[in-house]
Amino acid sequence: MTELTLNAQTKNSTADIVKTGLSKVGLSPLSLSMFFLLALVPLVLRDQYWLHMMTICLMFGALSIGFDLSAGFINVANWGYAAFMGVGAYTSAILLERFGITPWIGMIAGGLLAGSLGFLTGIITLRLRGMFTAILTWFLGLTMVALATQLVDLTRGSMGMMAEELFDTYVKDPYYYTILGLCVLTFCLVTRMVNSKLGLAFRAIGQSQDAAESLGVNPTYYRIINFTTSCTIAGVIGGFYAHFMCIITPEFLHTKHTIEILFIAFIGGRGSVWGGLVCAFLIIPALEFARPIVEWRFVIYGVMMIVIMIFMPEGIAPHITNAVNKIGQRINGLIHGEADQGR
Amino acid sequence: MEFLDLWDLILSGVIRGGLYVLMAMGLSLVFGVMNIPNFAHGEFYMIGAYTAYFIAQYLVPDPFICLLFAGLSGFVFGAVAEKLTFAPLRKYTKGNWIMNTFMVTAGITFILQNVVQATIGVNYYGINEYWGGTINTLGGIGISVDRLLAFALAMLAVLVFWLFLTYTKTGNAIRAVSESEIGARLIGINISFIHTLTFALSCMLVAMAGAVLLPINPAYPTMGLQPLYKSWFVVILVGMGNVSATLAGGLIVGLIEAFSAYYLGTGWMDVASLSVICMILIFKPSGIFGSEVRGVWEQ
Numbered sequence: 008m009t010e011l012t013l014n015a016q017t018k019n020s021t022a023d024i025v026k027t028g029l030s031k032v033g034l035s036p037l038s039l040s041m042f043f044l045l046a047l048v049p050l051v052l053r054d055q056y057w058l059h060m061m062t063i064c065l066m067f068g069a070l071s072i073g074f075d076l077s078a079g080f081i082n083v084a085n086w087g088y089a090a091f092m093g094v095g096a097y098t099s100a101i102l103l104e105r106f107g108i109t110p111w112i113g114m115i116a117g118g119l120l121a122g123s124l125g126f127l128t129g130i131i132t133l134r135l136r137g138m139f140t141a142i143l144t145w146f147l148g149l150t151m152v153a154l155a156t157q158l159v160d161l162t163r164g165s166m167g168m169m170a171e172e173l174f175d176t177y178v179k180d181p182y183y184y185t186i187l188g189l190c191v192l193t194f195c196l197v198t199r200m201v202n203s204k205l206g207l208a209f210r211a212i213g214q215s216q217d218a219a220e221s222l223g224v225n226p227t228y229y230r231i232i233n234f235t236t237s238c239t240i241a242g243v244i245g246g247f248y249a250h251f252m253c254i255i256t257p258e259f260l261h262t263k264h265t266i267e268i269l270f271i272a273f274i275g276g277r278g279s280v281w282g283g284l285v286c287a288f289l290i291i292p293a294l295e296f297a298r299p300i301v302e303w304r305f306v307i308y309g310v311m312m313i314v315i316m317i318f319m320p321e322g323i324a325p326h327i328t329n330a331v332n333k334i335g336q337r338i339n340g341l342i343h344g345e346a347d348q349g350r
Numbered sequence: 351m352e353f354l355d356l357w358d359l360i361l362s363g364v365i366r367g368g369l370y371v372l373m374a375m376g377l378s379l380v381f382g383v384m385n386i387p388n389f390a391h392g393e394f395y396m397i398g399a400y401t402a403y404f405i406a407q408y409l410v411p412d413p414f415i416c417l418l419f420a421g422l423s424g425f426v427f428g429a430v431a432e433k434l435t436f437a438p439l440r441k442y443t444k445g446n447w448i449m450n451t452f453m454v455t456a457g458i459t460f461i462l463q464n465v466v467q468a469t470i471g472v473n474y475y476g477i478n479e480y481w482g483g484t485i486n487t488l489g490g491i492g493i494s495v496d497r498l499l500a501f502a503l504a505m506l507a508v509l510v511f512w513l514f515l516t517y518t519k520t521g522n523a524i525r526a527v528s529e530s531e532i533g534a535r536l537i538g539i540n541i542s543f544i545h546t547l548t549f550a551l552s553c554m555l556v557a558m559a560g561a562v563l564l565p566i567n568p569a570y571p572t573m574g575l576q577p578l579y580k581s582w583f584v585v586i587l588v589g590m591g592n593v594s595a596t597l598a599g600g601l602i603v604g605l606i607e608a609f610s611a612y613y614l615g616t617g618w619m620d621v622a623s624l625s626v627i628c629m630i631l632i633f634k635p636s637g638i639f640g641s642e643v644r645g646v647w648e649q
Binding site for chain 1: 387435438439442443446448449450452453454456457458459460461463464465467468579582586617618620621624625627628631632635
């Protein structure tokens with residue numbers, strides 16, 4: 008009997024060690040196993056079309072994680088998010104075209120440039136709160152669209168720019184693994200961030216900036232960190248997008264695309280980090296299935312957006328958490344029940 | 351620069367600006383009364399333009415009748431949209447009102463644009479002219495009658511609306527709600543009626559702008575984007591929710607655009623005017639004439 012308990016204890020502690028180890032990199036057993044499953048997908052799914060869609064899902068998932076970092080935590084919705092993504096895309100494409108720099112460095116450069124723009128935006132929006140920041144980022148985004156259209160020498164204007172592919176193959180597997188890697192990185196980074204002291208400060212600022220300030224939280228510092236990180240993520244993913252889709256137009260920077268990301272992040276659940284990732288895997292294939300009904304699918308999209316905002320503004324994440332917890336309790340109950348019977 | 355060029359620029363700027371006043375007034379009103387930053391404002395402009403087109407094409411090509419019908423359809427669509435979305439949202443939402451309404455209006459944009467695209471199609475529907483012809487102004491610079499007419503009708507609509515807000519009981523009730531919702535409730539104003547009316551009126555105004563501009567901008571599903579930006583430009587410039595100042599703001603924006611188009615070309619005009627908005631937001635977020643609802647913004 009004693010031996011058994013001891014055994015259970017040691018087992019428990021190894022599980023704990025694994026858990027703390029994982030949480031140090033920002034993962035939990037559940038998210039790790041989910042990412043593992045995602046990594047197995049190309050082995051099972053050989054259809055290129057589906058793999059392409061899964062890649063897009065992961066891309067939007069990663070973007071919505073980055074978006075959620077500012078929308079869900081410091082309560083600033085970045086309405087120019089697609090423009091920051093576009094900055095990354097254009098940077099990478101231009102670097103490749105003009106200087107022949109490999110897209111891998113291009114992506115990082117794109118991330119850095121978008122990040123520094125995010126840094127500047129963070130600085131100039133410091134005095135602003137809530138909606139003001141959203142509106143300012145919206146108009147900054149539109150300014151970038153107008154610039155991308157006007158700087159014809161650099162971006163070829165509204166004709167769009169071709170970017171070479173990242174991999175010289177027609178199978179989608181390498182793209183899938185690249186974006187999966189980026190997505191896991193993003194997820195780990197953001198989770199680590201929000202679970203640390205930074206995350207507490209972010210949440211405090213998001214709930215009430217004045218209250219946070221009076222408690223000695225310096226909003227300047229935290230808001231800038233938050234904005235910079237979020238925009239860097241957008242830039243890197245944007246660089247990937249450029250070499251995945253192989254064409255970028257100024258249209259790509261438009262508010263419409265921000266709304267797509269925002270929609271996924273908000274339905275996923277503000278402040279949940281993983282909600283958007285899950286939601287991307289639900290929404291994007293659903294929209295793809297609805298392709299035959301052309302415009303009506305966007306009507307459904309709009310109706311869904313309104314209905315969710317009215318009846319479920321917190322998104323699906325809390326509901327999923329509840330369901331998972333219930334299942335966990337059920338399983339726990341089953342195991343313990345059996346153990347009791349055994350005794 | 352010659353005097354005549356200057357005169358031409360000022361004239362075209364003012365005429366342009368007069369229509370911006372008509373577009374922006376409703377946006378500002380809705381923000382002042384209901385605290386909704388309306389992203390779907392341009393879609394009601396589109397509804398107005400389509401209504402005017404169908405009236406002009408199949409009934410009578412008379413600008414006044416087109417204007418009336420466009421206003422009516424804008425009013426009806428606005429009222430329905432308010433009853434279907436913001437009324438229940440107000441009932442269920444518990445905070446974060448501004449962000450949620452912004453999302454809801456984005457949803458309305460998606461719905462209206464795509465329903466129109468699916469049913470009417472992506473073709474341009476325009477009419478050549480309401481009356482046609484040009485009028486020579488000072489120094490022989492011609493201005494098309496339609497443009498002048500659009501300006502006159504816009505000013506007329508703004509004037510009527512202004513009289514309505516100032517001299518009628520309902521208009522006063524709207525202003526009372528924008529000042530203090532609780533106070534308005536205390537003296538027995540039916541808030542939900544006022545909200546619906548305000549939103550419908552705002553949509554009516556912008557739909558009228560769509561109707562009078564039909565000879566210049568033909569109707570198509572995504573035509574609402576430009577008016578949306580211009581309206582936002584005006585209300586940010588003068589201060590959100592400050593309805594009376596939109597009159598000055600619209601004219602200023604019209605002049606800024608006319609001059610920047612002259613000096614920089616139309617492509618750079620967008621960059622210039624957007625940069626001006628960003629500057630205002632950064633340095634004077636409450637707008638040049640100040641806004642009474644600043645506290646709401648900072649939520």
